[in-house]
Amino acid sequence: MHDKQNTTYRATPSGDGDILLSVDGKTWRLLGRSGAETELRPAREFLASSRGLPVVIGAGMGNALALLLGSGCGPVAVVDCEKAIQDLSGARERFGLAPGVTWIDASSAEQALRELTRWQEANGGAPLMPIVHPVYLRLRPSHYLALRESCRASRSFDFWSRARYPKFTSWPPRLLLLSSRYFLMGEIEAACKRLGVPHRFIAIGDKERGSTEFVEMLLSAVVEFKPDFVLTINHLGVDREGVLIELLARLELPLASWFVDNPHLILSLYNRLDSQFTTIFTWDRDNIPSLKAQGFANVDYLPLGVDLERFRQPTYQPANHPWRARISFVGNSMLSKVGHRLKGAKAPRPLILAYREVARAFAASEARSVRDFLAAEYPDLFVLYEALPSLEQRLAYEALLTWEATRRYRLSCVEKILPFEPLIVGDRLWKTALKGRSEPWRWHHELSYYSDLPGFYPLSDINFNCTSKQMKGAVNQRVFDVPACGGFVLSDYREQMEDLFELGREAICYRDPEEIPELVRFYLDNPAARERVARAGRERVLRDHGYDLRLGTLMRAMQRLYG
Structure with missing residues (x-):
């Protein structure tokens, strides 16, 4: 009947006007020795204080409710999901539809709090005053205790009026950052400090999203810090049920969510997408039409950038460092990622048998959306895909096709640099991917993005880059990081690169893997040409692509929308 944090019980009439609760071989009384006074005392205390909105936590026999309503008190909220007690006491039958009474019987504290805050706002936003039946706290502590504490917090902070x-009202704006382990939040924090942007963090834990604790942390930060908007990465900290989105809309507090991964593999899991107080920034301009079609009114383009304090040109480069290479590639083999998604999709046999063929075709196509590509090119498989029983399985299959397309493309590109004895940095499965190849190449385990890569890139004559197939028009992090360090990068062509660099002078691209060997040979044999491009690329990155500039662009966009 209840989870581990609550008590399992059976309710029976006592014969003397009370209710007996059989709990683990023991018997509790709902009213006990004090009788009706158990319920009347906290109600009288509320009436004596005559302030706030009364919230009856546990209706019991209905004595507190009868006193409140008889005193002309209203509106009243009742939080009580104990149907066994309600059936015996008759309290729900007598008062459930009474004028001014709102009965909240949600089985989770989070849902009950959500309904309670809606009721609070609808009734002027005054503090919530809990009128607590003590037995209910023992029956379901994880439910009723959480709600009592939420009411007390509301009374302390008076959130809605404050x-x-x-x-x-001033520049720069004040930022509330939903902090996570995602790499980009560190860059944003550093940019805030350099720009003098007032900011505060709310740490995101695995169990906090949408929970009572998380909501209380957010509301406390809002009241104390008074941010101009909330900023997160990839919707981290936003719960799937829409609690945070709804709460921010009621607070009229804007949310900026900067997506630096495929937003469709993330946002499809979320409800409540239509808030006017939510703005999506995407690193891939190709996503804008589809995001607007998905229900987001405010969508803007914001490409990746680089932390110029971290990725800097070195003053000294050791000649015999083990990272020294004529050409290197940093990246995952994708074999493990493909296997993980293959398990997660739990797809029927025809979809599994076809995924390699479909991924190969998707990689070669101009299509941006895996789902649309399936519908257009493989209608029979699309029917099976649509029939997968859960959204999570459909997204896992989309990710499977995306990662398999990336794996094939990445391998085909890396194979073209094998004649130049490359240093490949990544997971051990590269040894499986390149097993049987006769060309000599070196492998190095993954390097730390923050502590290793700024020193690694300048030690390669050519830093080779090939972009994930989740982004067919956008550029990845490496095209900014390598030039910032003074290094030379050879990247695959992406349409949006033309907005970021002058191709041929500031960046060198191949449009087809067949072009790779000739370009590699040319720039290995012509260090002066290589250095000219690296220098011009670095000047462009320093001028236009630092995270300070990106944060400034984001803040100005939010001010235009909500200022």
Whole structure:
């Protein structure tokens, strides 16, 4: 009947106007020795204080409710999901539809709090005053204790009257950052410090999204810090049920979510996409039409950038360092990622048998969306894909095709640099991927993005790059990081690169893997040409592509929308 944090019980009438609760071989009384006074005392204390919105936590026999309503008190919220007790006491039958009474019987504390805050706002936003039946706290502590504490927090902070305030009244704006382990949040924090942007963090834990604890942390930060908007990466910290989105809309507090991975593999899991207070920034301009079609009114393009304090040109480069290479590639073999998604999709046999063929065709096509590609080119498989029983399985199959397309493409590109004895940095499965190849090449385990790569890139004459197939028009992080360090990068062509660099002078691209050997040979044999491009690329990155500039662009966009 209840989870481990709550008590399993059976309710029976006592014969003397009370209710007996059989709990683990023991018997509790709902009213006990004090009788009706158990319920009346906290209600009288509320009436004596005569402030706030009354929230009856546990209706019991209905004595507190009868007193409140008889005193002309209203509106009243009742939080009670104990159907066994309600059936015996008759409290729900007597008061459930009474004028001014809102009954909240959600089985989770999070849902109950959500309904309670809606009721609070609809009734002027005054503090919530809990009127607590003590037995209910023992029956379901994880439910009723959480709600009692939420009411007490509301009484302490008076959120709704204090949390609405004018936004963007000064520059720079005040940022509330939903902090996670994702790499980009460190760059944003550093940019905030350099630009003098007032900011505060709310740490995201695995169990906090949408929970009572997370909501209380957010509301406390809003009242104390008064941010102009909330910023997150890839919707991290936003719960799938839409609690945070709905809460921010009620607070009239804008949310900026900067996507630096495929947003469709993430946002498809979310409800409540249509808030006018949510703005999506995407590193891939190709996503804008589909995101707007998905329900987002505010979508903007914001490419990746680089932390210029971290990725810097070195003053000294050791001649005999083990990272020294004529050409290197840093990246995952994708074999493990493909295998993981293959298991996660749990797809029927025809979809599994066809995934390699479909991925190969998707990689060669101009299509941006895996789902649309399946519908157009493989209608029979699309029917099976649509019939997968859960959204998570469909997204896993989309990711499977994306990662398999990337794996094939990446391998075909890396094979072209094998004659130049490359240093390949990544997972051990590269040894499986390149097994049987006669050309000599070196392998190195994964390097730390923060502590290793800034020193690694300048030690290669050519840093080779090939972009994931989740982004067919956008560029990845490497085209910014390598030039920032003074290194030379040879990358595959992406349409959006033309907006970021002057091709041929600041960046060198191949449009087909067949072009790779000739370009590699030319730039290995012509160090002066290589250095000219690296120098011009670095000047462009320093001028236009630092994260300070990206954050400034994002803040100005939010001010235009919500200031």
